[in-house]
Amino acid sequence: MNPILYSFRRCPYAIRARYCLAILDVRVEIREVVLKNKPDALLLLGGRTSVPQLIDSRGQRFAESLDIIFWSLENTNNQTLVNSLWPCERTRQQKLLSWIHYNDHFFKYWLDRYKYADRYPEFSEEYYRCRAEVFLRRLEGRLKSHAFIMSDSLSLADICLFPFVRQFAAVDHAWFNGSRYVEVRRWLSEFLASELFSIVMRKYEKWENGQQMRTFPD
Numbered sequence: 130m131n132p133i134l135y136s137f138r139r140c141p142y143a144i145r146a147r148y149c150l151a152i153l154d155v156r157v158e159i160r161e162v163v164l165k166n167k168p169d170a171l172l173l174l175g176g177r178t179s180v181p182q183l184i185d186s187r188g189q190r191f192a193e194s195l196d197i198i199f200w201s202l203e204n205t206n207n208q209t210l211v212n213s214l215w216p217c218e219r220t221r222q223q224k225l226l227s228w229i230h231y232n233d234h235f236f237k238y239w240l241d242r243y244k245y246a247d248r249y250p251e252f253s254e255e256y257y258r259c260r261a262e263v264f265l266r267r268l269e270g271r272l273k274s275h276a277f278i279m280s281d282s283l284s285l286a287d288i289c290l291f292p293f294v295r296q297f298a299a300v301d302h303a304w305f306n307g308s309r310y311v312e313v314r315r316w317l318s319e320f321l322a323s324e325l326f327s328i329v330m331r332k333y334e335k336w337e338n339g340q341q342m343r344t345f346p347d
């Protein structure tokens with residue numbers, strides 16, 4: 130059995146998981162999910178039904194994007210890239226994970242409110258943007274001294290964060306493009322312009338049981 134990835138094209142968690150699979154050239158069967166109409170095969174797994182989720186060839190399930198990312202590090206032949214994406218020193222690993230934690234538990238919270246300000250009428254869109262900018266200012270500071278978050282080379286921190294910053298930028302492109310976050314814009318635009326990103330964002334039609342297998346990356 131091929132590893133199976135349940136994915137949703139626009140989901141930032143799924144984007145970071147697909148990005149890792151693609152950059153490490155780890156092949157899976159991709160099953161595009163429509164969140165409002167999840168397939169029985171996913172629902173029948175029981176427990177959480179969020180995407181992305183990966184079932185490996187032994188039937189082991191990875192229900193979190195980060196678990197899929199670490200699975201992809203273990204299942205690639207490109208050890209050189211693994212060593213640069215995930216540093217071996219413990220303190221660097223902790224620093225890297227703290228960026229992801231900061232993104233997932235702080236930035237994401239304010240990003241959701243900024244994106245859907247009409248659903249959170251207690252405060253204005255600008256207010257939510259200001260709160261999210263606390264994170265952007267720190268990111269800008271990092272990217273002023275290095276090309277990427279951890280150093281001058283790409284790491285899992287960059288891959289895990291950029292899909293969320295992309296969503297932030299998309300709320301008000303004109304504001305973002307005129308903002309003081311010059312380095313964040315440079316960093317984000319390099320991701321978005323890359324060939325890899327176009328592979329990651331390729332459109333797959335909704336997966337139906339019995340449909341011909343689609344391989345990712347293809």
Ligand SMILES: N[C@@H](CCC(=O)N[C@@H](CS)C(=O)NCC(=O)O)C(=O)O
Nearest residue numbers: 140141142178179180181193194195
């Ligand atoms: N912590 C999870 C979050 C995944 C997540 O929230 N995915 C969203 C789509 S962006 C989802 O599946 N929402 C629908 C649901 O939870 O049923 C991860 O890292 O994979």
